[in-house]
Amino acid sequence: MDKLVEAALGSFDNAARAEAKPYLLTRIRARMERGTESVWEKAGWFIGRPAVAFTGLCLVILINAMVFVFGNTPDKETKTEQVAQNPTDEFSYTVATIYDFENTQP
Amino acid sequence: MNQPELIAQLQRGDESAFTRLVDEYQDLVYNTALGIVQNEEDADDITQEVFVQVYQSVSSFRGDSKMSTWLYRITLGKALDHEKKKKRKKRFGVMQRLFTGEREDGLTAAEFNHPGIQLEQKENAAALFYALKQIPENQRIAFTLHKLEGRSYQEVAEIMNTSLYAVESLMGRAKGNLKKELEKYYAR
Known part of the structure; x- marks a missing residue:
């Protein structure tokens, strides 16, 4: 084995x-x-780099996760609107019906 | 023609100076690239790229180092970039094969035959080239420049922009790692 290894190590001598x-x-x-690489070739090479591709993939996953987590909760504005509307509905103080207009006499 | 004169002519865009440069240094560039990428077509491609870059950037060459040192640096940079691109393609190929179910049919590095190696040494050299692929990049560069290109430790230090002591240390570690890799190679 040692002889083989030594022979291989010396095989570049006199090359x-x-x-x-x-x-x-x-x-x-x-x-x-022919010229140099086109912009698209350079862009492809840049995107194809493992670090860039991996970062891009992580970003897509992160954005998806954020949309999933925060996208399902109702908006604050909707809540406020609902709260503001509820007393109005409950006491009907803005409701004017046809009956009210027609019966003007007590 | 001396080096400053050649550089001055190249910087003036003299076509005959570029022809002389290619004639003089083509084997240096090709042999260095071949030692790293271990593929004749790839080495030829890298050699062309190196001279195109030299032609385009010779105006920025200040002549602080020797022309050969500059060429070695460009060649090594391009050859290592090429290796990285090839590895990326290989990784992508593995992913592709996972989905398509195809099998790998590429040649192994142990089958590489350097045209400058003596006939009786071809088999041993193929094993050494295989082992070289397994060791760290800077050790591989130092070993290739010293053994295959015949550069002295001092010249290797200049090319790698490091100290003589660092090159001695790199060569020592390269030999140790190559021994280990060769033992593994012959034991299988």
């Missing part, structure tokens, strides 16, 4: 440099003419 493929300059020039 020659790998040579680049031919016509590299032509390919570089072609790439420069």
